Amino acid sequence: MKKNKIQNIIILAVITIIIGAIIGYNYSVDQTKQKGFQFGVELAQIQEDVSQLQTKFYSEKNKWDEGDITKEDLQKYYEKHVKEFKEIISRYDKLTPPELFKSSVELFKLSSQTQLESDEEYIKWITTGDESARIRSDAQIQEAYEYENLGLLEFQSAKSGIKTYDEPEKFSAPQSGLTQKVIQISENMKNECDSQFKNGLGEFDSDQIEIDWFNCFNEAENWKIEHLP
Structure with missing residues (x-):
């Protein structure tokens, strides 16, 4: 709920x-x-x-x-x-x-x-x-x-x-504040990538997981580029 x-x-x-x-x-x-x-x-x-x-x-x-x-x-x-x-x-x-x-x-x-x-x-x-x-x-x-x-x-x-x-x-x-908001959301998305794919030591448990993290991180970066004013 x-x-x-x-x-x-x-x-x-x-x-x-x-x-x-x-x-x-x-x-x-x-x-x-x-x-x-x-x-x-x-x-x-x-x-x-x-x-x-x-x-x-x-x-x-x-x-x-x-x-x-x-x-x-x-x-x-x-x-x-x-x-x-x-x-x-x-x-x-x-x-x-x-x-x-x-x-x-x-x-x-x-x-x-x-x-x-x-x-x-x-x-x-x-x-x-x-x-x-x-x-x-x-x-x-x-x-x-x-x-x-x-x-x-x-x-x-x-x-x-x-x-x-x-x-x-x-x-x-x-556009005041919009750029900052887009960057903030992008950073939140990247943090979600870290939480999802990195272990407690901030490392990757396999090469595939690292690739998945890289793709996730790139998606967040591309989203930022597309939405920046």
Whole structure:
């Protein structure tokens, strides 16, 4: 339940900020502002649906723990959960965000996709008892949380950088703090690589493990390069 609470807290924060950012749009008949308002409403609804889906996901697990449903019932629900989650994620592609908000939408989508991957590993752990699947699930939920945080940061930057909705050429998005956040997330990813592949002495138990660590480390570095402003 811990990772569920963490994810829901950040999602609720995102919803609050999204709604706050679009309230001003509601008082104008200007077409551009109305489109912006519609985008904000739709994005907030997606994030809320993700939150509700995750709450249901873990409540069903609790029902099984308490003997209220069978494992077969739980597995049937999990199949439905994955299908519904994929449908929700597909809605990100139907949004029409203002230019400044496109990068934040991509990060919110990436967070949800990573959350789904975490859920799938969690389901594998419940179904097979594979402890490595649980470990992967925990790592992915942390990654999803960091994507969500970065998306929130970019959304806030875009919101505070808007000069006018009537003249797109005057839009600007301040980058203050974004570089530091990207570097921080990349370092966290590298630390996860160390924790996963290095032993207590900071060494590798086999050549293959060292290769796996190297690939993991490179992925973190490439992610940083791709996301630096």
